[in-house]
Amino acid sequence: MSEPTVSLTTLRRAIARELEMPFFRRYKAGFLDVDSGSTTSLVDSELTQKDKFWNGAWVYRVATQESSLITNFNVSTNEIVLEVPITTFASGDDYEIHSIWNAYDIHEAINQSIRDSRRIFFENVTDETIVIEEDKLAYVLTSLAAVPQFIHKVWLEQPTSVKRGTVVSSTSTATTLENSGILSDVDSNWKISIYAGTGKGQIRSVVSVASAIATVAAWTTTPNSTSKYALWNPTQQRNDWYPWHALRYDSTKEFPDLLYFSRSPIDFQGLRIRLEYTAMPAELSDEDDTTIVPESYLVPAAISKLHSRKVKDTKVDRELHFAESKRYLEMAESWMVRNAPHRPDSNILDQHSGVYQPDTMNPLNW
Numbered sequence: 585m586s587e588p589t590v591s592l593t594t595l596r597r598a599i600a601r602e603l604e605m606p607f608f609r610r611y612k613a614g615f616l617d618v619d620s621g622s623t624t625s626l627v628d629s630e631l632t633q634k635d636k637f638w639n640g641a642w643v644y645r646v647a648t649q650e651s652s653l654i655t656n657f658n659v660s661t662n663e664i665v666l667e668v669p670i671t672t673f674a675s676g677d678d679y680e681i682h683s684i685w686n687a688y689d690i691h692e693a694i695n696q697s698i699r700d701s702r703r704i705f706f707e708n709v710t711d712e713t714i715v716i717e718e719d720k721l722a723y724v725l726t727s728l729a730a731v732p733q734f735i736h737k738v739w740l741e742q743p744t745s746v747k748r749g750t751v752v753s754s755t756s757t758a759t760t761l762e763n764s765g766i767l768s769d770v771d772s773n774w775k776i777s778i779y780a781g782t783g784k785g786q787i788r789s790v791v792s793v794a795s796a797i798a799t800v801a802a803w804t805t806t807p808n809s810t811s812k813y814a815l816w817n818p819t820q821q822r823n824d825w826y827p828w829h830a831l832r833y834d835s836t837k838e839f840p841d842l843l844y845f846s847r848s849p850i851d852f853q854g855l856r857i858r859l860e861y862t863a864m865p866a867e868l869s870d871e872d873d874t875t876i877v878p879e880s881y882l883v884p885a886a887i888s889k890l891h892s893r894k895v896k897d898t899k900v901d902r903e904l905h906f907a908e909s910k911r912y913l914e915m916a917e918s919w920m921v922r923n924a925p926h927r928p929d930s931n932i933l934d935q936h937s938g939v940y941q942p943d944t945m946n947p948l949n950w
Contacts, residue, residue, distance in 0.1 A: 587708060589874035590882070593646070596690050598883050600682060603890075607641070607681035615646060615680050621673025624666045628679075631662050638664060642686035645670055646678040646871060651686045685890050695867040697885035697916075698877050702864040704924050705877040706733060714857040715787050716740065718780035718812065721845045723857070730863035733838050736930040739825035739858040740849055746816040748854060751778075754807040757791075757799055761813065764796040774817050776800060779854035781810035787856065790815075814854020825858050862927055878923065885916035 597614035600607070608614055611630075620627045626643065638657040643666060644650070650670040657664050673679070682690070709730045714723055725732055752760040759776070761767065770793050777787040786807075788800035798815075807813070830847050833840035843859075865875045875882075891909035895902055 587876045588878075589876055590879045591872055591874045592691065592694065592868040593871045595694050595868075595879060595882055595886070596687060597680070598879060599690055599694075599886055599890075600680070602883055602887060603684075605681075605683045607638075607683070615678045618673045618675060618677045618679060619662070620675055621677070623669040623672050625663055626666075626673040626677075626679065627661065627663045629662050631657070631659070631664070633657070633659065635659050638681060640683075642682045644680045644682060644687040645673065646680065647671075649687070649871065651682075651688055653686075654681070684894075689890060689893070690886065691868070693886035693889040694882060696889050697882050698865055698867055698875060700885065701877055701881060701920065704920055705865060705881070706862040706925070706927070707865050707876045708928065709859075709861055709863050711859045711861070712741075712856045713787070714859070715777045715779055715785050716849055716852045716855055716857060717784050718853050719848065721848060723843045723845075724841065725843055725859075726841050728859075730866070732840060732859070732861040733863055734927065734930070735833070735840060735843070735859055735861040736928045737858075737860040738828045738831060738843070739860075740828050740852045741818070741855040741858065742822045742826050742852070743816040743818060743855070744820045744822060746814055746855065748812065748814050751781075751807045751809060751811040751813055752796070753809065754803070754811070756802045756806050759798050759800060759803075759807060759813070761796050761798060761815075766815070767793040767796060767798060770798065770815065770817075773819050774815060777814045777854045777856075778803075778807050778811045779814055780812040781807070783807040783811050812854070816855070826852070828857075860928065878919075880923070881916050881919050884912040884919070888912035888916060 597608065600614065616628055616630055618626045618628055631638070636657055637659075638654045641654050642651050643654055643664060648671045652666040652668045652670050655665050655667045680687070707730060709732075711728050711730075713728070747766050749762050749766065752762055754760060770790060772790055772792065774790040775787060776790055776798055778784050783803055783805040786803055786805065788803065791799045791801065793799070828845075828849065830845060832844050832846065834842040834844070865877050868875055888909045891905045891912065894905035895909060
């Protein structure tokens with residue numbers, strides 16, 4: 585089961601509701617659909633407030649993440665007029681209306697809060713994209729989807745059977761192996777990797793087989809007759825992947841760039857390395873981007889930052905914004921203290937042959 589996550593859309597709307605913005609108090613869903621519009625206006629029959637009610641607020645076009653100040657609202661035509669042109673509103677487009685702070689302000693406050701909490705709320709990641717290559721002891725970690733902060737466990741894949749050989753020839757998607765018999769029981773459950781020669785380090789799922797040809801998704805580097813392959817069914821594994829301890833890193837602290845094997849795992853060539861590690865959560869940019877940093881922390885933390893901006897931006901209600909910034913910050917920090925997660929146990933040995941621990945767990949290096 586994966587960790588619970590929350591999206592940028594959900595966070596923004598939760599913040600708007602907590603701030604009791606007029607639009608979100610009136611429309612429970614947190615958004616409305618446009619009847620018609622242009623680059624400088626939108627019409628929606630559900631907007632029935634009095635003239636100029638929405639003046640000074642901000643329209644947010646969800647699909648393109650554009651925001652523009654409202655200069656006029658006319659209830660007789662249900663039309664909102666915008667100060668700065670944005671992408672043309674078409675019938676059915678979703679929009680929101682934000683007061684005091686616009687969507688750009690809210691998004692930046694969310695990402696600032698994520699940055700502030702990265703060493704507290706971390707993402708637990710399992711990666712199985714690195715292939716064990718022939719005569720290779722050092723593996724680069726910087727290309728992983730999430731940058732490792734601390735690596736806790738390393739495992740090597742051990743399927744019940746694996747077929748190895750040399751490629752005869754290959755196109756970008758069709759790879760010919762040395763004999764047709766090797767593919768007799770292969771189906772779309774199987775994987776093929778290149779562990780030596782041209783294209784080494786690549787892994788693909790088998791799409792189909794015909795005679796001695798295995799069809800895969802396009803190779804990044806097309807293999808040739810110098811390439812050695814491994815072919816196996818990952819659904820048929822032994823009891824578990826094999827825990828591997830004969831390794832070290834270029835850094836025994838945070839953010840290692842290289843993983844070094846102390847000896848070559850010859851029996852595992854072509855198979856995958858499973859890394860279990862923690863990574864700092866990424867910032868959010870697209871509407872459907874998600875974070876594992878809890879909503880219960882991010883909402884008050886972001887609101888605290890929004891109010892703190894108003895303390896320096898205006899003399900009006902400065903004391904009120906200062907008090908609200910402090911109140912929401914205390915709420916966020918209190919929740920963090922009560923709910924901070926614990927890092928997973930580690931079985932990784934470092935260069936000093938001790939159990940690998942981050943400095944926060946062993947500050948005096950005992």
